[in-house]
Amino acid sequence: MGHIPKGVWVAVRLPAGPGLCVYGPPAYYHYLLKAMKHELKPPSQKKPTENQLVDISPLSDEEQHKLDRRELEFLRTESREQEEKRARLYKIVAILIFCTIGLYLIRDYVGVHEISSALEVRRSYYVSYYINLFPDQEKAKNYRIRGDLYVQWKDNERTIYLEKAHFANGGFVTFESCEVDVKKPKHCVDQENRGWYIELTKQKFIE
Secondary structure, rough: OOOOOOOOEEEEEEOOEEEEEEOHHHHHHHHHHHHOOOOOOOOOOOOOOOEOOOOOOOHHHHHHHHHHHHHHHHHHHHHHHHHHHHHHHHHHHHHHHHHHHHHHHHHHOOOOOOOOOEEEOOEEEEEEEEEEEEOOOOOOEEEEEEEEEEEEEEOOEEEEEEEEEEOOOOOEEEEEEEEEOOEEEEEEEEEOOOOOEEEEEEEEOOO
């Protein structure tokens, strides 16, 4: 049997694969690396035993220095890549947070006149939406027409009022204090004392 440093035992499991176990102080870690690079050749026998001893020569000081330097460079490179990835991620998250906060702060001035939008302005405005207008509650006859709305914001709560409904033939009806809601028919009386059931849609009227 060749020379094996004291306290170091190498078990090679064959033929299942290059299973290698090193028993001894951490200083003999390079034996494992050397074996994994196929620098070890098991002795020729008819049938390898379960725990076959293999001759391993210690690395020279120069080889050990090169190995340590490669390992250190690998760790430094991996650490730099991870730090760069984290820095990019933090930068993206910071930009998204800044943009979100900024939009919510300035939406009172540059927000959109669109009901239930995340960027809806938080001040009162006028807008036109399609409405469903029913002469009676049974919805036997209905009109899908343009409705002029007044959207009121007060104490961070929205209330929608229908002011005028435009028929396709050019006629119209006007309302006062007629509160409407999306997909929920509300009863209102126009200024000529006629009753209507009005349902606000989510479709904005574009002229």
